[in-house]
Amino acid sequence: MExxxxxxxxxxxxxxQEVRWCPGCGDHAVLNAVQKxxxxxxxxxxxxxxxxxxxxxxxxxxxxNTYAFHSIHGRAGAIASGVKTANPSLCVWQITxxxxxxxxxxxxxxxxxxxxxxxNLILFNNxxxxxxxxxxxxxxxxxxxxxxxxFGTVESPFKPGQLVIGSSGKFFARTLDTNIKHTTQxxxxxxxxxxxxxxxxxxxxxxxxxxxxAEITDKQFxxxxxxxLEHGKPMIFGDNNDKGIILRxxxxxVVEIGKDGVTEADxxxxxxxxxxxxxxMMLVNMGLPNFPVAxxxxxxxxxxxxxQKVERQIRDVQATTKIKCMDDLLRSGSTWEV
Amino acid sequence: xxxxxxxIELDKVVIRFSGDSGDGMQLTGTLFSDTxxxxxxxxxxxxxxxxxxxxxxxxVGGVSGFQVHLGHSKVNTPGDYADVLVAMNPAALKASxxxxxRGGTIIVDIDSFTEKNLLKAGYxxxxxxxxxxxxxxxxxxxxxxxxxxxCLKEFGLDxxxxxxxxxxxxxxxxxxxxxxxxxxxxxxxEKKFKKIQVVVDANKAVLKAGYNYAETIEALTPSYLIKPxxxxxxxYRSINGNTAAAWGLIAAAEKANLPLFLGSYPITPAxxxxxxxxxxxxxxxxxxxAEDEIAGICTSIGASFAGSLAATSTSGPGLAxxxxxxxxxxxxxxxxxxINVQRGGPSTGLPTKTEQSDLMxxxxxxxxxxPVCVIASSTPSNCFYYSFMxxxxxxxxxxxxxxxxDGFLANGSEPWKVPSMADMPEIKPRLANIxxxxxxxxxxxxxxxxxxxAKPGIAGLEHRIGGLEKMNITGTVSYVPxxxxxxxxxxxxxxxxxxxxxxxxxxxxxxxxxxxxxGWGGTYGHLISTVELMRAEGxxxxxxHFNYINPLPKNTAEVFSKFKKIVVCEINLGQFASxxxxxxxxxxxxxxxxxxxxxxxxxxxxxxIEKILEA
Numbered sequence: 017m018e019x020x021x022x023x024x025x026x027x028x029x030x031x032x033q034e035v036r037w038c039p040g041c042g043d044h045a046v047l048n049a050v051q052k053x054x055x056x057x058x059x060x061x062x063x064x065x066x067x068x069x070x071x072x073x074x075x076x077x078x079x080x081n082t083y084a085f086h087s088i089h090g091r092a093g094a095i096a097s098g099v100k101t102a103n104p105s106l107c108v109w110q111i112t113x114x115x116x117x118x119x120x121x122x123x124x125x126x127x128x129x130x131x132x133x134x135x136n137l138i139l140f141n142n143x144x145x146x147x148x149x150x151x152x153x154x155x156x157x158x159x160x161x162x163x164x165x166x167f168g169t170v171e172s173p174f175k176p177g178q179l180v181i182g183s184s185g186k187f188f189a190r191t192l193d194t195n196i197k198h199t200t201q202x203x204x205x206x207x208x209x210x211x212x213x214x215x216x217x218x219x220x221x222x223x224x225x226x227x228x229x230a231e232i233t234d235k236q237f238x239x240x241x242x243x244x245l246e247h248g249k250p251m252i253f254g255d256n257n258d259k260g261i262i263l264r265x266x267x268x269x270v271v272e273i274g275k276d277g278v279t280e281a282d283x284x285x286x287x288x289x290x291x292x293x294x295x296x297m298m299l300v301n302m303g304l305p306n307f308p309v310a311x312x313x314x315x316x317x318x319x320x321x322x323x324q325k326v327e328r329q330i331r332d333v334q335a336t337t338k339i340k341c342m343d344d345l346l347r348s349g350s351t352w353e354v
Numbered sequence: 355x356x357x358x359x360x361x362i363e364l365d366k367v368v369i370r371f372s373g374d375s376g377d378g379m380q381l382t383g384t385l386f387s388d389t390x391x392x393x394x395x396x397x398x399x400x401x402x403x404x405x406x407x408x409x410x411x412x413x414v415g416g417v418s419g420f421q422v423h424l425g426h427s428k429v430n431t432p433g434d435y436a437d438v439l440v441a442m443n444p445a446a447l448k449a450s451x452x453x454x455x456r457g458g459t460i461i462v463d464i465d466s467f468t469e470k471n472l473l474k475a476g477y478x479x480x481x482x483x484x485x486x487x488x489x490x491x492x493x494x495x496x497x498x499x500x501x502x503x504x505c506l507k508e509f510g511l512d513x514x515x516x517x518x519x520x521x522x523x524x525x526x527x528x529x530x531x532x533x534x535x536x537x538x539x540x541x542x543x544e545k546k547f548k549k550i551q552v553v554v555d556a557n558k559a560v561l562k563a564g565y566n567y568a569e570t571i572e573a574l575t576p577s578y579l580i581k582p583x584x585x586x587x588x589x590y591r592s593i594n595g596n597t598a599a600a601w602g603l604i605a606a607a608e609k610a611n612l613p614l615f616l617g618s619y620p621i622t623p624a625x626x627x628x629x630x631x632x633x634x635x636x637x638x639x640x641x642x643x644a645e646d647e648i649a650g651i652c653t654s655i656g657a658s659f660a661g662s663l664a665a666t667s668t669s670g671p672g673l674a675x676x677x678x679x680x681x682x683x684x685x686x687x688x689x690x691x692x693i694n695v696q697r698g699g700p701s702t703g704l705p706t707k708t709e710q711s712d713l714m715x716x717x718x719x720x721x722x723x724x725p726v727c728v729i730a731s732s733t734p735s736n737c738f739y740y741s742f743m744x745x746x747x748x749x750x751x752x753x754x755x756x757x758x759x760d761g762f763l764a765n766g767s768e769p770w771k772v773p774s775m776a777d778m779p780e781i782k783p784r785l786a787n788i789x790x791x792x793x794x795x796x797x798x799x800x801x802x803x804x805x806x807x808a809k810p811g812i813a814g815l816e817h818r819i820g821g822l823e824k825m826n827i828t829g830t831v832s833y834v835p836x837x838x839x840x841x842x843x844x845x846x847x848x849x850x851x852x853x854x855x856x857x858x859x860x861x862x863x864x865x866x867x868x869x870x871x872x873g874w875g876g877t878y879g880h881l882i883s884t885v886e887l888m889r890a891e892g893x894x895x896x897x898x899h900f901n902y903i904n905p906l907p908k909n910t911a912e913v914f915s916k917f918k919k920i921v922v923c924e925i926n927l928g929q930f931a932s933x934x935x936x937x938x939x940x941x942x943x944x945x946x947x948x949x950x951x952x953x954x955x956x957x958x959x960x961x962x963i964e965k966i967l968e969a
Contacts, residue, residue, distance in 0.1 A: 033830060033831075061813070061816060062813040062814070062816055063810075065659075065660070065810045067656070078830075083818075084818040085659050085686075085818070085819055085820060086820025086821060086822060087820065087821060088652075088678055088679065088682050088821050091679065094656065095655055095656035095659070097642070098652065098654060098658075099657065100656075101640060101642055101656075101657065102660040102664070103662075106810055106811060123646055123649070124648075330638055333635035333636050334635070334636055339637065340636075341608065341775070342604055342605045342775050343774060343775050345601065345604065345637065346589075346774075347589060349591065350388065350538075350592070351591040352391070352394075352590050353589055354585055354586070354588060
């Protein structure tokens with residue numbers, strides 16, 4: 017990735033196409049956050065490749081004034097993997113949704129994470145199929161009534177972070193469409209991390225699953241229900257920053273600072289860089305009603321990327337081979353003269 | 355030298371090695387073929403093996419065969435029937451004696467003809483020769499297992515390893531029978547087993563023991579000599595269709611000055627293309643072994659978008675899975691090579707057997723109006739040329755190109771005069787550059803209707819493409835009804851205009867006459883052999899063989915019009931015949947079809963064509 021002194025603004029990343037998401041859709045905020053983040057990265061516009069699958073959020077590429085590719089349902093991960101492997105100097109972003117990445121594209125999702133291809137995977141999770149008008153998705157909560165589950169779903173949903181960690185993922189972050197500042201910050205952290213950076217954005221579909229995340233995002237109780245993690249910082253939340261998370265035995269527990277002799281020093285300090293995902297997995301799973309929902313970079317463990325390893329292997333072989341061109345290959349091994 | 359007095363010169367000979375799938379028949383056949391090629395024979399091979407890695411031992415279903423046809427003159431097919439059959443057990447005899455010429459030689463490992471093995475092979479009696487009416491064959495009952503054990507008793511190998519060498523005893527016998535030198539094979543042992551000297555020595559000892567045994571017993575005389583073929587001067591190597599197809603892509607990438615990317619998923623019988631390219635890090639090839647067939651093609655489409663020559667390799671079931679993604683490459687007009695090594699279908703079908711039944715899938719197996727260029731190679735070695743040309747058309751016409759080969763070509767090998775890269779055609783991808791005033795993704799060349807390809811990383815060429823219908827020229831999303839029709843017509847016409855860049859159809863034989871035999875793809879060797887044979891008998895028969903399927907050569911109708919009868923021969927139920935009926939309706943097409951997972955035989959073709967000729 018080439019870093020240059022560039023004076024870019026979010027506006028430079030907007031294409032001339034009219035944005036066609038529904039008014040009030042959470043996607044608008046994520047688009048703005050990504051464009052802001054890109055402007056701040058100091059990477060030239062032509063170095064970005066934005067790849068999507070199918071679904072509402074997958075229209076994203078058309079609104080980007082970069083190289084961009086709106087592909088087919090579920091396959092954004094495979095296409096993005098090909099783009100990055102073919103040209104590792106590009107800054108590749110994959111835009112996908114809960115249906116695109118976790119249902120039809122589930123296989124590609126786990127494998128790109130397993131390979132640790134250096135790309136940024138933005139997963140818009142609104143727990144519904146929006147573009148097909150309201151069927152349940154792999155993240156829809158059990159019991160939810162949708163167009164395709166008129167009596168409530170009988171399926172247990174995925175938590176994207178579980179899949180990421182289960183696939184030996186190196187980076188997982190969670191953010192929310194109602195907090196553009198945090199979303200922008202997380203996008204920058206994802207982009208600067210080398211490896212498959214998965215960002216789950218809790219996003220609201222105003223038409224088919226309105227207020228699906230409202231219990232977490234509503235202003236009146238968001239401080240009590242959102243825990244913003246930062247590497248090396250204690251896990252504190254609450255209206256008065258008076259609540260925290262501790263580890264008791266094998267479990268997390270919510271405590272009140274100052275009560276029962278608990279001090280800030282007793283709280284868990286977030287370690288996103290820990291190779292061991294034990295606590296990170298508990299943070300992924302943590303949620304209402306007994307816990308806040310964790311936001312921020314939950315896991316960020318640097319390790320060699322697939323695209324780097326592919327390049328290195330080629331360099332190593334080329335350093336010692338006698339076969340330098342096709343004519344050499346054609347005449348290598350067992351040949352004979354007539 | 356008593357031996358030399360008993361040498362008989364032959365023009366052509368067919369040998370079939372047949373044994374249990376664990377008996378090493380493919381290796382035995384390959385070593386024999388390589389040696390023959392090295393001493394200058396022309397040849398064609400046909401490996402025929404079961405889908406199971408270790409099918410039930412000793413049964414007919416588990417028989418693995420390798421047939422090679424050697425010649426002093428041009429060899430076009432692996433031969434219909436063997437002159438010499440090596441049968442390592444009763445099942446091999448049962449399965450292969452019907453593919454051996456009456457009066458031919460059959461070498462059997464008599465030690466394996468036990469009561470139990472005869473029963474397993476499905477023999478009802480203890481006398482397979484009488485039971486299968488093999489009395490008029492020259493049967494050589496050689497104690498191959500026993501002599502192999504004897505030969506190796508001082509080597510300290512376990513019983514299993516000892517018996518594993520018995521194929522080399524048989525090979526040694528065949529080397530003597532056909533006056534082949536053993537040096538190449540001896541050198542092969544040195545290289546292959548260099549870490550285990552005892553295995554090198556054991557194999558050498560057994561090979562020589564077989565050779566000496568054959569010399570000693572009188573039953574094997576006379577021995578045969580096939581003189582080197584009179585072929586063009588140059589550097590030769592032995593190559594099979596899969597390696598040739600893989601190398602064609604590397605050659606094209608070098609010629610086009612682009613990096614090569616292959617996204618693929620293992621599938622019989624195409625896997626070797628993936629493996630061959632994975633081994634070519636020296637030439638900078640990037641190979642992505644994907645999680646499934648869909649990811650195989652989608653990573654390639656991504657690589658194509660990023661500016662690589664991108665390809666994917668597969669077989670029928672994989673092509674089915676890739677259909678939607680091929681459509682994406684059609685609508686985004688990205689260059690992409692899809693190599694489909696056809697096998698028996700539908701579904702899993704006959705994975706290790708050959709067939710030409712994916713033609714319609716290649717032409718039409720997608721949603722929407724979704725034209726692609728379809729090319730077929732026709733010999734193992736010309737898989738190199740046609741995969742090169744598939745890449746050339748993909749890059750120069752911004753389209754997916756499907757190259758059809760088949761299991762017969764993929765696994766068959768033949769000597770190949772290696773080309774020089776300087777003699778290969780130029781490839782000029784239509785790359786956009788920043789001199790353009792404003793890059794418009796769907797602005798086209800007037801003559802070819804081809805759009806420009808803008809690689810990410812170049813400032814000023816940023817653009818969006820995708821699977822939604824696009825406005826002509828600008829490439830913005832468009833739902834305008836008339837525009838969809840315009841774009842559909844352009845995509846169709848763009849492929850059609852490739853006809854201006856492919857060679858005219860040639861007739862082999864006379865340019866007019868009674869019967870025109872028409873074929874496509876992997877049947878060429880059998881068809882040309884049949885036509886040559888019939889012409890030698892004075893019959894008015896010619897051959898028109900197609901490598902370019904979509905578009906068809908411009909002079910197709912003109913060629914057809916010069917003959918009274920047209921016979922379309924193919925290894926399916928008549929897909930190319932149906933296609934021709936649609937494209938060139940004014941002709942009557944006879945059909946010769948076979949769907950047994952096997953190539954045609956020259957004999958059956960000749961009989962059927964004669965009937966049509968006489969009717």
